[in-house]
Amino acid sequence: MSRTEHNGTGRRRPPTIHDVAREAGVSRGTVSRVLNGGHHVSPAALDAVRSAIRRTGYTVNRHARSLITGRSDSVAFLLTEPQERFFEDPNFNVLLRGCTAALAAHDIPLLLMIAGTEAERRRNMRYIAGHVDGVLLVSSHSGDPVAAQLHEAGVPLVACGKPLGQGSKVSYVAADDLGGARDMVRYLYASGRRRIATVSGPLDTPGGVERLAGYRATLAECGLPYDEALVVPGDYSRAGGEAAASLLLERAPDIDAVFVGSDLMAQGVLTTLERAGRRVPGDIAVGGFDDSPAALAARPELTTVRQPWDRISAEMVRVLLAQIGGEDPAAVILPTELVRRDSA
């Protein structure tokens, strides 16, 4: 005997909490209590309600709930990168996938917002205030005022990577960029390299400055001189890597290793080196950063530093939900791992 009434044309009105209450022989209040943890509900009532929910196929109307609770039970994933990077950089996919999954486990949908243009930025900001419980922010450039704005508006917020110049007020989760760079440079040194250059990330991004700092500190640690000619800032793109390597080769033809701030740039570096007739890793060792799919796509496959994206996304969600729950902002730094392949 089917309780769910048939439905010839189109969708029918979905069951409400009233329907469940009637079906279970209890009141709305009791059903609501079951829905929200089941405290102060007798075992008998609990059973009756649960089975009524199953029979009716009831799902809560989140709009009605949000209307009264003031929460929206949804979270925005806000991306303020220039769009070329989003298209090119596989790290975003991994991060996005991870956050979606972590949120799904809490039954919280992820609203994707991309702010390439100024108009989009404004629209997103307007939407976020009041329609979303919190924001996962991905925007590496420190010039971006969005973190400050959101923080000021009192919106719970977790950034991916330490936002430069925001003081210590906003939560973030980041890989240990400095440590990762150190591991790579140590490794290059240990394998006999003595003229180690670097192509850094943009110096207005935390990854750019931190990895460069790690490079510099490790050079000192190894007793190698710091030579400005060996440092070229890139832009995290493949083409940027190609250009940086050309410059490097011109300035210092005698280099025997390059630590590159991202795998994508490292791919570009490899291209330039190949064109210049340098063998990798024979003549020059190349170390990347990220361990993205690009590392495996490169020839030779890249020795690189793995960013723990799965843990990063999981932590971002954990910290954000904690903050929505009233806890204080937190900073989380996760260890990286050196991945040895063929390029160094």
Next chain:
Amino acid sequence: MSRTEHNGTGRRRPPTIHDVAREAGVSRGTVSRVLNGGHHVSPAALDAVRSAIRRTGYTVNRHARSLITGRSDSVAFLLTEPQERFFEDPNFNVLLRGCTAALAAHDIPLLLMIAGTEAERRRNMRYIAGHVDGVLLVSSHSGDPVAAQLHEAGVPLVACGKPLGQGSKVSYVAADDLGGARDMVRYLYASGRRRIATVSGPLDTPGGVERLAGYRATLAECGLPYDEALVVPGDYSRAGGEAAASLLLERAPDIDAVFVGSDLMAQGVLTTLERAGRRVPGDIAVGGFDDSPAALAARPELTTVRQPWDRISAEMVRVLLAQIGGEDPAAVILPTELVRRDSA
């Protein structure tokens, strides 16, 4: 003189339609009418309300609205690919970006849902029914029952690529795969190639079968024999391309061209050919499909078929919104374009 009251600690209660009404000296009803198109509102009232909205910083509470209208004014982007592909394939990013932007123009947020596992699939289905106005579906494998389920549940739906075996009931937007394959094979033929092999996409995806059909038809058109040994199905991955090329070289060492069903696979094909000592395009021409970033990353750069992703995403959104608005399902096929680079 600031009307927005100050707010020392945390967020304050946002202004409601009542506040606006009072501020403008009209009733809720009038404000509501202004919010919904401004019909049947006098110019004076319109002005008063608009300026009141500006002064109070009012934004509508979408939950309250949704509660009564029954609409949610949001759309799900549902991805049911195995996750490796999502991580590797840059096409998704372009599509996602395009859909987000197109929806944003209508002030409709995009809920990202990824169904890698069965549990995720169920959760997403439960969420979608009742919480979302429509679905943009990206799942190329026809075995996937999700399109049928959604369609049956009466959820407005647009697929990316023709869903195999769904009859003609569900809307879709696709590139002209057949035409694109035809252009590529014609081009290879025109440049003197006579033993043209192909690495197709998976044969349970529309792209796989359509492009293969185009290849086959054009061979016939050119008077070339169809040789089963020259056809190897791939899996859209780079590694799959490598394997397919090995098989091809083994079966038919005399081939002088390969039409590959995706750029990513073409990258793999190039790797294998290079290892085997074949020169591209000297010995063997290679044609890709997609014109993704991978085409530019390949060496030599890929001659390929451009999928008009920006138009695809825009059309998907247009068709979906039309369908939500009550129109009938529609199929849209968009032209592709041959992009000549270095590999053929």
Next chain:
DNA sequence: AATGACGCTGTGAGCGTTCACAGTAGAGAA
């Protein structure tokens, strides 16, 4: 036996909108 505490339950109010309806005023037609 009376009191308090506690666990469970039902009820009314209200969240911020939209919608249908009724009412008003002004313009044009008879």
Next chain:
DNA sequence: TTCTCTACTGTGAACGCTCACAGCGTCATT
């Protein structure tokens, strides 16, 4: 003038839920 029509406006009701409160038994304590 009177009537009708139209354009505009305000008012209750409702959407489906949670929350605070009050009621009611039951048990332990005084």
